[in-house]
Each structure stands twice: as C-alpha cells, then as structure tokens.
Amino acid sequence: MKRKRFRMLKRVFGVYLPLAVFVFFSLFPFYWMLISSFKANPELYNLKANRLWIQSPTLDHFRDLFAKTEILRWMFNSFFVSFLTAFISMTFGIMAGYALARLKFPGAQAFGLATFITYLVPTTLIFIPLASVVQKLGLSNSIWSLVVTYPTFLIPFCTWMLIAYFKSIPKDMEECAMIDGCSRIGAMVRIVLPMAIPGVIFSAMFSFTLSWNEFVYALTFISDTTHKTMSVAVPTELIRGDAYFWGELMAASLLGSVPVALLYSFFMDYFVSGLTAGALKG
C-alpha cells in the first residue's frame, strides 16, 4: 500500500506537475487573449476586479472590428495568399521532390544542395533588395507580391519533406506501371502521389501555416490598408499612434489565430507523424 502511494506521489511530482507548468506557460497567453476579447472596456481596465475572469461578457469588440475596420478584407487576403501559395509550392515541390528522389541526371546533386541551403536562408537577409525586385515587377502594394515571393521559402521545404516520403515508396509499383505503357509523369501522378498523401497533406498544411504567419515580407511590400494580411494588419492598422484598444486588438488576434488552430486540431495526427517522418528520414 505504502509503496503504491509513494509511486503515485512520484508520478504526480515527477510528471504531472511539471507538465502542468509547461501547459500553463504554453496556453496562458491564449487564455488571456480569449478573455480580453470578450471583456467590456470598463472591466478590461479595472485593476480592482478579478482580472482572470469575465463578469459580463460582451461582443462589442468583435462588432467594432467588423463595423469599423477592414478585417473581413484582411482575412480574405490571408486566405487567398495562403491557399494559393500552398497550392503553388505543393505542385512545384512535388515535381522537384520526385525528380530528386527518383531520377538520375547531371546537376541533381547541386540542385538538392541549393534547395537545402535556400531553406536555411532567413527572409530578413534579403528583404531589402527583394522589395526593389518586387517593385520592378510592378507588384508592390499588391497581394501578388506575396504570392510570388512566399514560394521561395515554401518550395524548398516541400521538396525536402516530399523527397523523404517518395523514397519510402517502393519503386516496383511505378516500374510496373511504366512497363504497362504509363509515362514517367503519369506514373508519378497516378501511382506515387496517392501513396504519398500523408506527406502531401503535412507539407500543404505547413506551407499554409507559414504563409498565414509570414510577417517580414508582408510588412515590407504592402502599405495599403486594403491589401494587408491579418498578421501585419492587426499590429499596424489597429494600433493608432499611441492608443492601444486592447479589447479590439485581442479580438482580432483571436480571429487571426483560429483558422490555423482549427487546421491543426483536424490534422494533428498527420502533423506529429509528418514531423517524425521528417526527423527520421530527412
């Protein structure tokens, strides 16, 4: 009996308690974001109330956001850019990843190396000249500047992720298909791709998230209110001078966070297995 109790205590203090501290540290900012967005101003700025709870929840901040700001437009821009760039990067990433995993041609090694290095290049290293390239292309101040630049960091990621997946698929199947008269590209699309679906979903989802969250390029290339994406619009458009409307800011942050959080809650298993696969094979 005593021994069992000792082991129980050891588990509580050795595992559950430290884990609870980590979970609290992780989640508290989101809790604070959530309750701040539903608190009316008098309560939000009342230092004497119980600040960790809401007395009278209100939707005022959300109503203000939809009535007085371009938030719907920003949400649309974010969705548009993220979907499109994830799709483009997936397509090109599948093509390049398949070529590197299966085909032998001079220069393949150099290209693989270049992709890997590209993946490491931080956006802050080249954002200044890239702004002038974007301007020369006639894309500054338009969401198309993001559609063309985001794939530069998404394609290398997708390519690397998919090489690992493609290599785990046995070659025999596509070789059979090719003997039966299927072309190389046909075999890739009909045989290999369906088998690599978990990898494709993982890469697409991650690309979507990276686009949705991108900040530096969006801040640099776009200055018009109506063309901004959520990640940049909320901190730049909703803070007017020195005035911080925290209720509104937190409500907007919540709206900008929910889509990716939902995406992950649906595909969590793919995500952990994808990350594991990447870590093992990559």
Place this chain on the structure above:
Amino acid sequence: MAAIAHAERLPARPWVSRFTKPEALTGYFLISPAVFLMLVLLAYPFVLAVWISMTDRVLGEPGKFIWFQNFFKLLQDPLFRETVWNSFIYTITTVFFKMFLGVILALLLNQEIPSRNLIRGAILLPWIVPTSLSVLTWLWMFDSLFSIVNYILLGLGLISRKVPWLGDPFWAMVSVIIVNTWRGLPFFAISFLAGLMTIPRELYEAAEVDGALRFRQFWHITLPLLQPIIAVVVLFSTIWTFADFQIVYILTHGGPINATQIFATMAYDVALVAGRIGEGSAISLFLFPALLVVIILMLKYLRRE
C-alpha cells in the same frame, strides 16, 4: 542528403547525351519551376543585396559605389556594436533555454499520460499561431499599467514590486527572451519527442537489468542517441533566432534606448524607416557569416550521418 548521391553513379558516355537522355530531360522539366523561382527571387536579390550594400543608396536615389565604406562605418558605430552584442545575447540565451527545456518537455511528453494528443496539441499551439498576433498578446500581458504577469506574480507573492517589463533595458531583454523561448519551445520539444520515440525500449530494459539508475540511463542511452537531432534542431534555431524580426519589432521595437535592437530590426529601421537603403542592406548582410557557419556545420553533420 543521400537522395542526391545518384548523379555520381552515372555510367560514362559522351557528356552531351547525359543531359539529353529522356530521364534527364524529365528531371530538368520537373525542377525547372523551382529553379526559376529560386534564381529570380532568391539568388538575384542576394547578389543585389551585396551590390546595394556597397552603395550609398537612399530612398529615391540610386546612390554611388563606395566599396566597403558602409561596413567600416557600421563597425565603428556604437549603436551597431550594441546591436551585434544584443543579437548574440538574444540568440545564445534563447537557444540554450529552448534546448534545455525542450529536452525536459520531450521526456515528459514521452511518458504514459492521459489525453496525450490533447496535451501535445496544447504544447504545439504557440508555434503554429501567427507570431505577430501572439506577441501582441504578450505586449498586452507586459503592459506597464495593466500587466497581468505582474498581477499574477504579485498575487502569488513571488515579487513585491511591479516589474517594469518593457520599460527597462534589462527587463526588456528578459521579456523578448521569454517570448522567444515560449514561441520556439514547441519545435524543440516535438522534434526531440520524435527522436525519443525511435529509441528502442530494449536498451532501457537491458540497462534496468544491469541496475542502472534513471539518471544514468538518460545520460548514457537517451542523450547520446538524441544528440544528432539536438544538433540539427539547435543549428536551425540558431540561424532563425539570429535573424529574428517579429518578436522584437512588436514587443519593444528595439527599445528602450536600443537595449533590444538586433540585426533585422536595425536593418529595417535604417533601410525602410530612415531610408538609408545601402547601409540597411549592409546590416542585413552581417547575418550572412552566421548563415554560412550554420550551413557548413549542418552539411558536415548530415554527411556524417
């Protein structure tokens, strides 16, 4: 890396046909969009960055070629020196904390615990939510008047006086370090967890038979086997943290009195706010040596694996 080794095993034939055989042509066709984008929007801007950094270009004027003057000027600028110092402090401390806490968290997550997936999801959340928006929440949590962090710490009796989180040079650095650790920890923990899950149970069972203590099991089995993944994650994080922008830009904007100014935020201020594009480009390029070191270490490491 093994993926690319194929190219070397090609049989000897006239060199032109190596490029024109059907397999090679399909290969070139498949990689062409990626190559094109990388050349136009990555390689070219990089060359352009080197060029601009050697001019005295300001907003609206092309400027003239001045060799390395921007770099020399920067190295003598006390503000830039402070930036270099801050960047190192920021990177070294946050990467250390993320690694240390990441190992602990991964070990905890690897235990048999109820609702494991839910907890993993909760831990992952800071990493997937838009950083600019979550950092905005931290800005509100560190507010000078309404800081909830102070409210909680005072309530628990852990501090006796309000902490001036963002108003004081020392505490501002502490704040950005806390937020960076918060945001980057999930990547470390989940990657390490993936590594832990590959360690065969038999190893631990054998150690238990030999009577090895938990700590010694960790030191002699877990850590050596986890080491490759720790190295890769640390290298990744080092370059990303060194080049970080959002957290500092939103939380402190480099202040107070440049106490948290790092490379990317200073480059942004100089090039796009003050309009001195040449000088700003030069600041950005100071990230390049760090990138180079990381690339070399990473390639060396992955080759060996």
